[in-house]
Amino acid sequence: MDDYMDNKDITSFSAISQLTELQELWIVECGIKEVPSFKENCLLKKLYLYSNEISYIPNLETCSHLNILHLSGNNIQKLENLDTLTWLQELNLANNKLERINKISWKKSELCSLNLSGNPLCIIKVYKIFK
Numbered sequence: 001m002d003d004y005m006d007n008k009d010i011t012s013f014s015a016i017s018q019l020t021e022l023q024e025l026w027i028v029e030c031g032i033k034e035v036p037s038f039k040e041n042c043l044l045k046k047l048y049l050y051s052n053e054i055s056y057i058p059n060l061e062t063c064s065h066l067n068i069l070h071l072s073g074n075n076i077q078k079l080e081n082l083d084t085l086t087w088l089q090e091l092n093l094a095n096n097k098l099e100r101i102n103k104i105s106w107k108k109s110e111l112c113s114l115n116l117s118g119n120p121l122c123i124i125k126v127y128k129i130f131k
Contacts, residue, residue, distance in 0.1 A: 013037075023065075027052070038062045050074070050092070057081045072096070072115070086110065094118045 013036030016025070020039060024046040027036075035058035038044060044063045051073040060066060061084040069085070072094040079101055082088070089110050095118035 024048075034058070035060075060085060067110070072118075089113065091115070
């Protein structure tokens with residue numbers, strides 16, 4: 001089941017948490033500032049939230065199957081809440097406000113693609129990317 005939302009008047013995502021079989025979700029160019037919450041063990045594999053007004057990477061630990069996360073074109077300033085996404089293969093954070101990347105650690109990560117283009121990166125300190 002796929003859902004596509006593209007509307008500037010979206011104010012609530014409470015119904016989304018009820019979609020237990022949802023595997024792909026697009027909320028693009030909607031001006032959202034927060035990410036909807038998902039129920040435990042949700043089946044979501046692909047989450048597209050680009051071109052919004054999101055200022056932080058949400059805690060998506062309930063989305064243990066997530067393998068694609070697109071957050072480009074938002075207002076994200078730091079990398080956080082990624083260590084629980086062990087199945088993540090593609091992460092797009094292009095055109096955000098990332099100025100520095102400090103300690104990154106994804107244990108048992110499947111990450112194949114990381115897009116950081118268009119960010120004002122000044123400092124990159126990668127201590128441990130893969131174990």
